[in-house]
Amino acid sequence: MRRVVLLTTGGTIASRLLPQGGYGVATSSSLAAPVVDDIGHVDVRSVTHRNSFDMTHRDIRQITESAADALSSPDVAGVVVAHGTDTLAETAALQALIHADRRPVVVTGAQRPPDHAEPDGPRNLADAIRVAAHPSAQGLGPLVVFGKRVLPAWGTTKAHTASLSAFLRVLDEPAASHGGGRDLSVPGLVSLGFPIRRPDPLPAPTPVFDHMSVPVVTSHVGADGQLLDLVVAAGADAVLIVGTGLGNVTTPLARAVERAVARGLPIGVSSRTLQGPLAPIYRNGGGRDLVDAGAVLLTGVDPGQARIFLALVASLNDHDSRLSELRRYASRWCAQDPGSP
Numbered sequence: 001m002r003r004v005v006l007l008t009t010g011g012t013i014a015s016r017l018l019p020q021g022g023y024g025v026a027t028s029s030s031l032a033a034p035v036v037d038d039i040g041h042v043d044v045r046s047v048t049h050r051n052s053f054d055m056t057h058r059d060i061r062q063i064t065e066s067a068a069d070a071l072s073s074p075d076v077a078g079v080v081v082a083h084g085t086d087t088l089a090e091t092a093a094l095q096a097l098i099h100a101d102r103r104p105v106v107v108t109g110a111q112r113p114p115d116h117a118e119p120d121g122p123r124n125l126a127d128a129i130r131v132a133a134h135p136s137a138q139g140l141g142p143l144v145v146f147g148k149r150v151l152p153a154w155g156t157t158k159a160h161t162a163s164l165s166a167f168l169r170v171l172d173e174p175a176a177s178h179g180g181g182r183d184l185s186v187p188g189l190v191s192l193g194f195p196i197r198r199p200d201p202l203p204a205p206t207p208v209f210d211h212m213s214v215p216v217v218t219s220h221v222g223a224d225g226q227l228l229d230l231v232v233a234a235g236a237d238a239v240l241i242v243g244t245g246l247g248n249v250t251t252p253l254a255r256a257v258e259r260a261v262a263r264g265l266p267i268g269v270s271s272r273t274l275q276g277p278l279a280p281i282y283r284n285g286g287g288r289d290l291v292d293a294g295a296v297l298l299t300g301v302d303p304g305q306a307r308i309f310l311a312l313v314a315s316l317n318d319h320d321s322r323l324s325e326l327r328r329y330a331s332r333w334c335a336q337d338p339g340s341p
């Protein structure tokens, strides 16, 4: 019988109503693994007890290390990570970037706590365990299972604060296929985003990753370059610019990007807009100016995943090689839209 390892990290799926009101993750909380037919044994291991909005770089690095430890046992068919949904995509992104095993790591969670009249956690957990042990999930890399959907971890985003089907793909997908896309067929689950291409993995993060400073500067009406100048002066290791639309910013912010790149700082660009590719189309602060200034459009992922990508690349390289390495890795992991609006 196949064995699955369940890593618990906290989140709403493991939250309880606190005596003072409000929900929190009880440190004693041990998530019970549901019984899933034809799965031999689910080995439950606690990694941390946090709501995911409170995770640190060290926490998510330890989650990936726990997954690697679980996969070091050849009798383990796959790993499930039960996680808060707010930053689930960020932990899933780190796992996706470094995953070098044919067996899957499947990340899931819940929008409702266990004491809700109709909790979604038990069903998501059972589906995630089934996918983790399913032969057709082999070789697809890390996955997100949520609300009867299976999605590749890289390029998936939390798109709704409360919906039970909260996770979507950033890049538009072919029509959903019931029972699985070309590469995935787990009965009763809808697959979004397959088939996928998986670039070669990056090296696993070291403790250097824990201390990476990668602030986020968001463009908006009237945005100037002052905040970016301040974080650069404060010693940021990299900066994520969250632009508008196809990856555009105000002219003053674009000038500040030029100043930052001129100092050798790796600058990635994402978008406030939920879905669709980035493209270097517009001048006067648009993405074309940013690319000409040396910034890198990180298309296909949401700002949270783009920032994890920046932090991992920066942590793996010295200051002088970060910008060139960012461009090299982004050419593989962030499919660049050819630039047609």
Ligand SMILES: NC(=O)C[C@H](N)C(=O)O
Residues within 6 Å of the ligand: 010, 011, 012, 013, 050, 051, 052, 053, 083, 084, 085, 086, 087, 109, 110, 111, 112
């Ligand atoms: N639905 C959730 O899990 C939200 C939760 N607050 C979290 O840990 O992100």
